Amino acid sequence: MTITPPAIRTEDLVKNFGDTPAVRGVSLEVPTGTVLGLLGPNGAGKTTIVRMLSTLVKPDGGRALVHGYDTAEQSREVRSLIGMTGQYAAVDEDISGWENLYLIGRLLNMGRKEARSCADTMLERFRLTEAAHRPVAGYSGGMRRRLDLAASLMGEPRVLFLDEPTTGLDPHSRNELWEEVRTLARKGATVLLTTQYMEEAEALADAIVVIDHGRVIASGTSAELRERIGGPVLRITPERPADLTAVRTALIASGLRPAGGDQDTDRVCLPLSAGGHELTSAIRVLGEAGLPLAGVDTHVPSLDEVFLTLTGTGGPGSPAGGSATNDELTRSAA
Ligand SMILES: Nc1ncnc2c1ncn2[C@@H]1O[C@H](COP(=O)(O)OP(=O)(O)O)[C@@H](O)[C@H]1O
Ligand SMILES: [Mg+2]
Known part of the structure; x- marks a missing residue:
């Protein structure tokens, strides 16, 4: 019998930036189809964990696995499975929302026609059709986050990393984004969401891992933590x-x-x-x-x-x- 690996798994993950230990031995597991809230204050190491999981940064110690693929050794396989939004997302300000999505589609090896129709569909789904052809520089914070999320979903990823998706958003935009995350989860995506807000973790996550100074300091459901x-x-x-x-x-x-x-x-x-x-x-x-x-x-x-x-x-x-x-x-x- 083969045991299906969890969608996301880290084993004693370590990352230092020079003398700064950013992540000091973090182990966590996210079962397929669930939402994990990675909760921690500024500087806790959240983004660094997400960057290691999404193949952008190599761990100094331990391993990060996505559906069983090692993010350091098998980055191609990992990249084909994941979508990512957040602090380091690659939305270009100077071009329109539509062009951003189209280009991402092309980068994902879609044909022109497919990329075009996928961009249209996403803009519609995220209520950006009206702003589709305006430069992103003129978008509101909420519109940008929606575009960011749309961009991360272009390749229909099975695993999604959302790095502080609502930080700085007004309550209305935040609620909209929460709804989107819930929809994704309902459709079976595995989501790792980082946040500084306990309330957000409680609203969206099946399980919460609290990190501080690069270490896991608590984990459980919000009810358990409470x-x-x-x-x-x-x-x-x-x-x-x-x-x-x-x-x-x-x-x-x-x-x-x-x-x-x-x-x-x-x-x-x-x-x-x-x-x-x-x-x-x-x-x-x-x-x-x-x-x-x-x-x-x-x-x-x-x-x-x-x-x-x-x-x-x-x-x-x-x-x-x-x-x-x-x-x-x-x-x-x-
Ligand atoms: N590229 C980098 N170079 C140097 N230090 C970094 C870098 N990225 C993050 N750090 C440091 O690592 C620690 C964790 O940062 P980060 O992962 O961004 O935390 P969070 O996302 O939880 O706010 C912080 O002390 C931060 O200053
Ligand atoms: Mg961060």
Whole structure:
């Protein structure tokens, strides 16, 4: 019996740029017909992984395989299977959208007629027919991304790499692009999507791999990631800030496990398990210890906070450094 290899597989993949380690031993697997979200902050190594997978950069260590073909040794076979969009996509600004697609078709060895009809079809599918003959330089961000995606789909790739396809897009264009990705996935393409947005990974991906500083730091479905580190926390604010340590000590003495909080100035956070029995215990314990409280509330971290927890850095739009709650979650997750 032969075992069909996964659509995408990397084994301990390594890449250094001079002294800069960009990718430090990344292993991942994307089953055929699924969408993997490769989630990580700026500089995490996402683009470098995609470039190795798409044969543009040779790994310094490990292997990258597409449908079983080694991207370094069998780049021709790999190239015939993949499509790629993103930061390094090859759309030419000076010529029209139509010409771009036509040329790509020709590069893919299509005949003139086929390339022409394929370009027309793609422009229609991505609602660019009206702008078809205008130079790409005048396209909006959303139109460009759609053209980029159309370009990557010209050869009907079985495996698609989308490198931050929605970064910088307005919400409307972003939703349109999400719809396209969903359609592709429904049609059976295998997609590796890189993103800085947890929300995007959750919206599109069957599985998520979080990377930071060139390493995998977490993986699973969005639900699993959320459950593991993004559960609700009880935030306890003592009436007297001077009681913070006493509150923490009392909780620990009673068997509860507050998150660490050296940088926290006014409250103690206690991760809640399903059922939330910690809430009643905490109130009772602190009451018995005679520690007056100014407030108690529960807080469910947003997806961005989960991401922040994982990477210890702000995602786009997040405040740098993160709030006390995030810092606490970081420690409790560690
Ligand atoms: N061509 C290059 N030359 C030197 N350093 C690079 C090059 N490409 C990427 N890097 C570095 O490698 C690291 C990972 O970059 P990259 O893969 O682009 O991350 P991401 O796509 O997640 O933002 C960063 O530190 C980046 O500065
Ligand atoms: Mg990148």
